[in-house]
Amino acid sequence: MQVPLIRLQCGVNSYDWGKIGSNSAAAKFAAATPSDGFSIQSEKPYAELWMGTHPSNPSKDVQTKRSLLELIQDNKALMSTEISQKYNDKLPFLFKVLSINKALSIQAHPNKKLAEQLHAKDPKNYPDDNHKPEMTIAITPFDGLCGFRPLAEIAHFFGSVAPLRKLVGEDQASKFESAVKGKETSSNEADTASNKKALQEAFTALMSASKEDIASATSSLLSDAKSQGSSFAGSGVAATSGQELADLVVRLNAEFPDDIGLFVLFFLNYVKLTVGEAMFLKADDIHAYLSGDIIECMASSDNVVRAGFTPKFKDVGTLTTMLTYSYAPIEEQKMSPSDYAYVTLNATAYSSNSSSILYDPPIEEFSVVRTELKKSGAKATFEPIAGPSIIICTGGEGTISVGPKKEEVKSGYVYFVGATAECILESASEDFVTFKAFCELSDKGKL
Numbered sequence: 001m002q003v004p005l006i007r008l009q010c011g012v013n014s015y016d017w018g019k020i021g022s023n024s025a026a027a028k029f030a031a032a033t034p035s036d037g038f039s040i041q042s043e044k045p046y047a048e049l050w051m052g053t054h055p056s057n058p059s060k061d062v063q064t065k066r067s068l069l070e071l072i073q074d075n076k077a078l079m080s081t082e083i084s085q086k087y088n089d090k091l092p093f094l095f096k097v098l099s100i101n102k103a104l105s106i107q108a109h110p111n112k113k114l115a116e117q118l119h120a121k122d123p124k125n126y127p128d129d130n131h132k133p134e135m136t137i138a139i140t141p142f143d144g145l146c147g148f149r150p151l152a153e154i155a156h157f158f159g160s161v162a163p164l165r166k167l168v169g170e171d172q173a174s175k176f177e178s179a180v181k182g183k184e185t186s187s188n189e190a191d192t193a194s195n196k197k198a199l200q201e202a203f204t205a206l207m208s209a210s211k212e213d214i215a216s217a218t219s220s221l222l223s224d225a226k227s228q229g230s231s232f233a234g235s236g237v238a239a240t241s242g243q244e245l246a247d248l249v250v251r252l253n254a255e256f257p258d259d260i261g262l263f264v265l266f267f268l269n270y271v272k273l274t275v276g277e278a279m280f281l282k283a284d285d286i287h288a289y290l291s292g293d294i295i296e297c298m299a300s301s302d303n304v305v306r307a308g309f310t311p312k313f314k315d316v317g318t319l320t321t322m323l324t325y326s327y328a329p330i331e332e333q334k335m336s337p338s339d340y341a342y343v344t345l346n347a348t349a350y351s352s353n354s355s356s357i358l359y360d361p362p363i364e365e366f367s368v369v370r371t372e373l374k375k376s377g378a379k380a381t382f383e384p385i386a387g388p389s390i391i392i393c394t395g396g397e398g399t400i401s402v403g404p405k406k407e408e409v410k411s412g413y414v415y416f417v418g419a420t421a422e423c424i425l426e427s428a429s430e431d432f433v434t435f436k437a438f439c440e441l442s443d444k445g446k447l
Helices: 025-031 068-074 081-086 112-121 151-160 162-168 170-180 189-207 211-235 242-255 316-322 347-351
Strands: 005-009 048-051 093-100 106-108 134-138 142-148 268-273 278-281 287-299 305-308 343-345 355-359 367-373 379-382 389-395 397-402 405-410 414-417 423-427 432-438
Touching: 005 068, 005 397, 005 405, 025 048, 025 093, 025 389, 093 389, 093 432, 106 316, 134 142, 134 367, 142 278, 151 162, 151 170, 151 189, 151 211, 162 170, 162 189, 162 211, 170 189, 189 316, 211 242, 242 268, 268 278, 268 287, 305 316, 347 379, 367 379, 367 423, 389 397, 389 423, 423 432
Parallel strands: none
Antiparallel strands: 005 414, 048 093, 093 287, 106 287, 106 305, 134 278, 134 287, 142 268, 142 287, 343 379, 355 367, 367 432, 379 423, 389 414, 389 432, 397 405, 397 423
């Protein structure tokens, strides 16, 4: 029987928003593994490295060139019978590295029911019928927009950013202010429903603005951002200063001139993640990534409903009707990782403050473990789990062992580990860093 350790060749996608040439972590990681003539072109943007079985960019066994999908369909033990049956012999998650040079679209991912409807109606723009909850972990400093701001912040901007108020419309802005006043943080069910309705109406009014009105409002917004500096947008809000918002407006307009996204940012939380910080996005959560390199894990889907910061197909009507219109401070969407219980670190690892931490979102398709071995000889032994894993190294070098099979690991190397296999990582350098995505249906705490 084949030892359940397979080195993978993973494809990289080139999109306009990707980092250029070897500045892209996605490109450097792809180039670390022999592939079908891939080499980094110095002027080309590289956006995403895909690790998984999704048909849009499936991973392959480096040695046999067979797809990972073929391998797990031929040998169901690699996945476990339970996971194979539940997910139709496909890996339940898609693992990615994203390298973001400029804003990628303001977007949300449909829930399962909506994904099925969109795929049936428009398979060209919605290529599968699955939902796409996703998790983001920063591997370099990252910034983005995520989820609707607290309502008091949106009301503040209606009162301090005149071009925004004009674009939403005086009647709609006043209606929003009246509807939420005094109830911005109420936990009463009726108040929450009323607040969400007011937010939906105001946001839909903004997204329905004409190109001519957006261009005119952008001119005014840019002028204010450049002239007002630290006093821009009423000196900002608690989480973001006026100068930071002004700089953000100028920066985003340089990337996407006269785009509705310049105004959407006043509705959404502006988030910064330091290395190792993470956030989880449920289906129907609105977001936009702006810059940085990240590890991303999601349910295996490529469904995206876009509405700004993109030259691609936009579906404003679907976006404005599908969102949950939940609103909260960004801290509520950041994750709190914990020590991973199913790994043993050797004495060398403990002495060097090595760590293995778990990012565990409230879904069953995936979890991710970040392991950092800080000293040569440090070792992490992962107990067998009843599901498949994919491991990528993002720094340093070492080895990976499953049973009698032992392979070298360097930055960018990717391995598939089958179900019920003990896996050992050993460092041959300082700061040997890996990320392991896995699925285990019996994992407690899943919803």
